[in-house]
Amino acid sequence: MTAYRRRRWKKMFRKVWKRPETEEKRGSRYRLTAAIAAVSILTLAVSGIVRFCVNYISTNVRSTTIQTISELTGSKAATLAAILDETARDMYNVTYALSAAKDRRSASLILEAFQESHELKALVAFDKERNVLYGDMESLVMKGIPDDFSSQVESDGFAMSDTLFGVDGDREILLGAAIPGGGVVYAALSTDSLQKTCGEDTYLGEGYSYVVERNGNIIIPPFRYSYEQIYENIRVLLSDSKNTEEELEPFMKALSDGRSGSVVFMINGQEQILCFTPVETEKEWQFVTVVPLKVVEKEGTRIMQTTVCMAAMIIAVIIIALSTAVLFYLSAQRRQRKNDRFLLDIYQAISRNTDTVIFILNKRTGRLDYVFENSERLLGISFDEFLKGEEQETGTGAFFKELQALLLETCPVEGCQRKIHIYNDRLHRDMWLKILTCPFYLGNDPKCIYAVTDITKEQNDRETIAAAVVAAEQANAAKSSFFSNMSHDMRTPMNGIIGMTAIAKRNIENKDRVMDCLNKIDFSSKHLLDLINDVLDMSKIESGKLALASESFSLPEIFNDLEAILKSQCDDRKQKLSFDLHIKQERIRGDALRLKQIFMNLLSNAVKFTPIGGTIVLTAEEREPSKPGYAAWRFTVADNGIGMSSDFQKVIFTPFERVGDTYVYQTEGTGLGLAITKNLISAMGGQISLKSEIGHGTTFFVDLELPLQEKEPAVCKPTRNPEMNEAFFAGKRFLLAEDNAINQEVAVELLCGYGAKVDVAANGDQALTYFKGSTPGYYDAILMDIQMPVMNGYDAARAIRSCGHIQAETIPIIAMTANVFTEDVLAARNAGMDAHIPKPLDFEQLYYALENRAADDRSGKDSDDKSAFR
Numbered sequence: 001m002t003a004y005r006r007r008r009w010k011k012m013f014r015k016v017w018k019r020p021e022t023e024e025k026r027g028s029r030y031r032l033t034a035a036i037a038a039v040s041i042l043t044l045a046v047s048g049i050v051r052f053c054v055n056y057i058s059t060n061v062r063s064t065t066i067q068t069i070s071e072l073t074g075s076k077a078a079t080l081a082a083i084l085d086e087t088a089r090d091m092y093n094v095t096y097a098l099s100a101a102k103d104r105r106s107a108s109l110i111l112e113a114f115q116e117s118h119e120l121k122a123l124v125a126f127d128k129e130r131n132v133l134y135g136d137m138e139s140l141v142m143k144g145i146p147d148d149f150s151s152q153v154e155s156d157g158f159a160m161s162d163t164l165f166g167v168d169g170d171r172e173i174l175l176g177a178a179i180p181g182g183g184v185v186y187a188a189l190s191t192d193s194l195q196k197t198c199g200e201d202t203y204l205g206e207g208y209s210y211v212v213e214r215n216g217n218i219i220i221p222p223f224r225y226s227y228e229q230i231y232e233n234i235r236v237l238l239s240d241s242k243n244t245e246e247e248l249e250p251f252m253k254a255l256s257d258g259r260s261g262s263v264v265f266m267i268n269g270q271e272q273i274l275c276f277t278p279v280e281t282e283k284e285w286q287f288v289t290v291v292p293l294k295v296v297e298k299e300g301t302r303i304m305q306t307t308v309c310m311a312a313m314i315i316a317v318i319i320i321a322l323s324t325a326v327l328f329y330l331s332a333q334r335r336q337r338k339n340d341r342f343l344l345d346i347y348q349a350i351s352r353n354t355d356t357v358i359f360i361l362n363k364r365t366g367r368l369d370y371v372f373e374n375s376e377r378l379l380g381i382s383f384d385e386f387l388k389g390e391e392q393e394t395g396t397g398a399f400f401k402e403l404q405a406l407l408l409e410t411c412p413v414e415g416c417q418r419k420i421h422i423y424n425d426r427l428h429r430d431m432w433l434k435i436l437t438c439p440f441y442l443g444n445d446p447k448c449i450y451a452v453t454d455i456t457k458e459q460n461d462r463e464t465i466a467a468a469v470v471a472a473e474q475a476n477a478a479k480s481s482f483f484s485n486m487s488h489d490m491r492t493p494m495n496g497i498i499g500m501t502a503i504a505k506r507n508i509e510n511k512d513r514v515m516d517c518l519n520k521i522d523f524s525s526k527h528l529l530d531l532i533n534d535v536l537d538m539s540k541i542e543s544g545k546l547a548l549a550s551e552s553f554s555l556p557e558i559f560n561d562l563e564a565i566l567k568s569q570c571d572d573r574k575q576k577l578s579f580d581l582h583i584k585q586e587r588i589r590g591d592a593l594r595l596k597q598i599f600m601n602l603l604s605n606a607v608k609f610t611p612i613g614g615t616i617v618l619t620a621e622e623r624e625p626s627k628p629g630y631a632a633w634r635f636t637v638a639d640n641g642i643g644m645s646s647d648f649q650k651v652i653f654t655p656f657e658r659v660g661d662t663y664v665y666q667t668e669g670t671g672l673g674l675a676i677t678k679n680l681i682s683a684m685g686g687q688i689s690l691k692s693e694i695g696h697g698t699t700f701f702v703d704l705e706l707p708l709q710e711k712e713p714a715v716c717k718p719t720r721n722p723e724m725n726e727a728f729f730a731g732k733r734f735l736l737a738e739d740n741a742i743n744q745e746v747a748v749e750l751l752c753g754y755g756a757k758v759d760v761a762a763n764g765d766q767a768l769t770y771f772k773g774s775t776p777g778y779y780d781a782i783l784m785d786i787q788m789p790v791m792n793g794y795d796a797a798r799a800i801r802s803c804g805h806i807q808a809e810t811i812p813i814i815a816m817t818a819n820v821f822t823e824d825v826l827a828a829r830n831a832g833m834d835a836h837i838p839k840p841l842d843f844e845q846l847y848y849a850l851e852n853r854a855a856d857d858r859s860g861k862d863s864d865d866k867s868a869f870r
Contacts, residue, residue, distance in 0.1 A: 042322060043315060053311070057303055065296045066262050066273060069207070069289055073275045074260070076209060077287035080194060081280045087118060088158055091177040091185060098125065098133075099180040108134050111185070121172055121188040128182025140186055145174060154178055160283065163191060163219045171220065191220040207291035210234060214256045214284045222290070234288065241267045255286050264293060348373060356453045359386070363411050363439070363446040378454055379403070380426025399424045403452075411439050411448035419455070432459040490531055496524035529840060533820070534672040540821060541679045547823045548683055552709045553592040555583055559618065561596065566603055573612050577603075580619045585631040587709040591822060594680050601673040602637040602700050609698070610641035625705055632705040640697040649692060653678040728851060730755030732780040737767035737796060738816075739788045743839070747783065747816070750843055763788045764796025768803065776806045781850055784833065786817040786824070793817065794831040801832040812853045816841060 094114045101107040107125065111134040115123040124135035145164060146152075152159040153176035161174040171191040178184050195209065211220035216235040231237040238248055243265050251263050251274070260277040271293035279285040351358070351372040357379060360370040371383035381400055386407075402422060415438045424431045436451040504517035540546050559579050570577040599618065606616045616639045625632040644652065653674055681688045684704060692698035734751055736758050738744045748758045761767035764784070768791070771779065782800065786793035797813050812835070815828040820838040828836045835849035 038322065043319060047315065053307060057307055061303060062296060066275065069273065069291055069296075070260065070262055070275045070277065073209075073287055073289040074277045076289070077277050077279045080211065080285075080287060083194065084160070084281050087175065087187075087189065088160065088177075090114065090118065091175060091187060092158065095177045095179045095183075095185055098183065098185070104133060111135070115187075118187075119190075119193050121166065121170070121190045121193075123185070123187050125179075125185045126183055128179075133183070140174070140188065149174065149176065150184070152176075153184055160281075162213065162217070162283065173219075195220050195222070206295040207289055210288040210290070211279065212255065212286050212288055214258060214286060216252060216255060219285055238265050238267070241265065241269075258284060258286070270294070356451050359407055359450040359452065361407060361411065361448040361450065363448055366408060368407070369447070379452070380424060397425075399426055406435065407450055411446075412437055413439065415439065430456070432456045490528065493524035493528040493531070497521050497528070500524070525840065534676060536821075537676045538672045541676065546679065546683055547821070547826070548594060549591040549822050549826055550589055551592060552587060552589055554586050555588055555620075556581060556586055558592060558596050558599070559620070562599055562603060562618075565600070566607060569607055570616070573607065573610075573614075575607065575610060575613065576615045577607075578615075578617050580617060582619075582621050583633070584622050585708055588631060588706045589709055590684065590706045593825065594684075594822065598677050598680050598702070599635070599637070601677045602702075605673060606637055606639040606641065606698070610639045614640050630705050630707050632703070635702040635704070636699060637702075638697065638699040643694040643696050643698055644692045645694055649690060652690070653688075725847070725851070726754050728754075728847060733757040733759070733778060735759050735761065735767060735770055735774075735779045735782045737761045737764055737782065737788065737793065738785045739763055740785075743785070743841075746841060750841070764791030764793055764799075766790075767796050768799050771800055771807075771811075772803050772805055774805075779807070779811060781812040781814060781853075783814050783816050783846075786815060786819050786828070793833075794827060797828075797831040797833050812850060814846065814849055816846070 091114075094110060097110050098107050101110060111123055111125055114120075122135065122140055124137060124140050125133040127133050146161065149159060149161060158177045159175070163171045164174055166172045166188065173189045173191065173194075175187045175189060176184060191211075194211075208222035209220075210218055210222060212218050212234050216233045218232055218234055218237075221231075231240075235248060235252055238251075239245075247265065251265075254261050254263075255276065258278045262273060262275045264271055264273055266272070267290065273291050273293055273296055274288055275291075276286050276288045279287050351374050354372070354374065355378060356372075357375045358370075358372045359368055361367070362369050368386055371386045373383050375386060376382040379399075381403075385400065386404070399422065406420070415436070417434065417436050419432065419434050421430065421432055423429075432455045434453045434455045436449075436453075438449040438451070440447055440449065500517040500521045504514045504521075507513040507517070559581060563577065563579055566577055603616065603618065610616060616637070619636040619638070621634045621636075623632040623634055678688055681702060681704070684706070686702060686704040688703075689701045690698060691701075729751060732755075734756055736744065736747050736751075738747060738760065739762050744760050748760065751758050759770060759779075761770055767782065767784070771782065784793040784797055788796075791799070793815060797815075800811075800813065801808055813833045815833045815836045816839060817824070817828075817836075818839040819827075825836045834853050837845050837849060
C-alpha cells in the first residue's frame, strides 16, 4: 500500500475517533484572532485552488485542441494516402486498358481521359519500342529523377518518386507504371494539387500543412505561405527560427521513427504547435500540421477569464460567509459534534455498501478497535463477534478462529498483501480472500488496518480462463497431429491416382492393364473424395453453419440403401452383415442424407475394424416417444472387432483423434468420422454412447426422436434396384447446362456411351433458350450445373419452370454440382429441381435419380416427396 493511501486512512480514522473538546471557553480576543486566521487561511486555500483550476483548465483546453488537430492531421494524412493509392491504382488500370487498346487513337483517348480526371501536370506514354504514344517528352524534364527510376518501373510494374523540380520550378511527383506487354506510362503530379485536395487550411484557416520525409526533407510545402517554400528541409526551417538542437533532436527522431505526436516550436517569431503523423504509403512520409499557439490558447484564455471572475465571486461569498460565521462561533462545538456524527454516518454507509471488510487492530492492546458492519454479509460473522473476540453459539467455528488468528498475528512493519484459500463454514463454501495490511499511527497509538476482500469469483474466472487456454492448446495440438496425418492420408490416394495414370499411359496398348489402372484410380478417387467430405463437414460443424433438412422419407429404405452399399465390401472380407429392424413408424421427417451419413460412418468403421470373418449387426428398436407426433428409436451397431481401450473411449468423439495402433494405421480415415457423427446426432436432438473392450468388439448406441410424417403418402416409392440398367439411357436426349469444358466432356462422353444424345449449354440463360425453343418431348431431362456465368443454375431452373413451355412443370431437372452441403440441396429443391447429384459425377446416382423420377411418373406420384434428394 502506498504512502498516499496510508495517509488517507490515517486522516479518515483520526476524524472518526476525534471527540468534541470539553475545554472552557476561550477569551473573545482568542476567538477573534482564530476567526481572522481561519478566514485568511481559507482565502489563501481557495486562491490556490482557483489557481490550480485555472492551470488545469488551460492544460485541458490545450490538450483537447492538440488532440483535435492531431486527429485532423491523421485525417489529412489518410486522405493523402488514399489519393496516392487511388492514382496508383488508376494508373494500373490505364496500363491494362492500353495493353488492350487496338490502335493509337484508342490509346490517346484513354490517356487524355485519365489526365483530365486526375489533373496531372504532365502525362507521357511510350510503347515497347520507346516511341511516344501520348504527351510531350519535354514536360517530363525534371531535376533529380533517380537514375534507376525507369528500371524500377519496368521491374516492379509501378514506381513513385520523391519531390522533383519541374521545368517551371514547381515541385512535382513522378509516377511510372509499366504497360503489360511492353511500354510505360509516366505522370507528373503537382504537389500544389495534392495540398489543395488535402485542404491547405487547418483550424479555422489559421494553420497550414507540410508533407516531409522521415529525414525532414520537405515533399509538399504549405500552399499559403509561399515564402517558406524556399526551405528544402523542415529542420533547417526550425533552426533558422532560433530553435536549439536539443529541442529539435527529439522531434527529428520521432519523424525518423515514423511516430505520431505533437511539439511546440518557434517559427517566424511565434510559438507554433506542430502535429505530425505518418502517411501510410510506400514512401516513408510524415504529414505535419502547424497551428499558432496563440490561436490554440485563445479559447482557453476566454474560459480562464470566466473562471477567474467566478472564482472572485466565490471568494467574496466565502469571506462574507466566514465573517458571518464568527457571530455564531459559540455554537461551533455543537456544530462540530453534529459534523462528527455526519462523518460517522458516512463511514457506516461505506461499510454497508462496499465489498471489502475493514478491520482496525490496536497493536498495543492486541484487540480489534473497529470492524465494518458488512462482515456478516461478506464473511458470515457479525462485527460484534469480532469485537468481543468470542464466537456465538453457531456450532461452526473453524473459519472464525482461523481468520481471527490471521488478524491478531504480529502486524508487519510495512504494508503488504497476501491471498489465502479457506473454507467458510458459516457460508458453507470455499473462499479466496485477499488481505491488504497497512500499519499506521493514530496519535501515539500504533494501529493496523486489514482490508479483507472476497475474490472467489475473480479467482474462479482466472482458473476457468486457464483451463480454457489448456483446452485450446490441446485442441491445437490435436489439429496439428491431424494435419500431419492428413498430409499422409491425402497423399496416399493421390499417389495412387497419379501413379496409376502414369502406368496407364505407358501401357496404353494393353487394354487389361489400362482397365486395372482405371479401376484403381476410381477407388483412390472415391477414397480421396471421402477424406475431403469429412474435412468439409467438420469445417461446417466447427463454424456453426451446419444445416439440417426437413423432408419426408422412409426409414427402412435408408437401411436398405446402406445394406446394398456395404454388402459387397462385407462379402469381400467374408464378414456377416445383418439388420434387425423393429420399426412400426416407417415414414418420418428429417434429414435423410445426414441420417444415412450417421449410420454409414458407424457401419463402415465396424467393417474396417472387424477382422475377416467377423460379424456386424445393426438393430433398430422403437421406443415410447416423449411427445406426441414423434417416434423414438434406439439404434445399436455392434461388432466383434478389435475393440478399443478405456482411455481412447474418452476421446473417441473428439475431432482429429485416431488410435495409435498398428492395425489402425493399416486402415484409411481422417479421425473425423465419429466427431461428425456425434455432432449430427446432437443437432438432431439425439445422443450417442458406446461400450467397448479390447479384443471383444464395440457397440454404439444411438437414441433418436424424430417427427412423424403428418400424412402418409398415397403410393409407396418403389425400392431402388441396386443394378443399373444401361439400356435406360438409349435413345434419350438430355440438355446439359455446364460452363466447364472438362465437365462437359465427361458428361457428354458418359451419356453418349450409353446411347443417349446431349445438347450442351454454356450457361443457364442459354439452357433456358434451348428449352423454350424445343418441341414438346424433345428433351427427356435437363442436367443443371449451379455456378455458371450469365445465369446460375437456381435462376435457370426457376425460369424453366415458369416459362410456359408445355413440359415446363414436368421435365426432370437434375442438379449436378460441387455445392454439396445440406443448404445447397435445399436450395436446389426450392428452385424447382427434382434431384441433386454431387460432383464428382457418380453415373449410377444419376441413373437412380432419373429412374426414380420415371417411376414416380409411371405411378402418378406427386414429386413433393423429394426422395431423389437423398
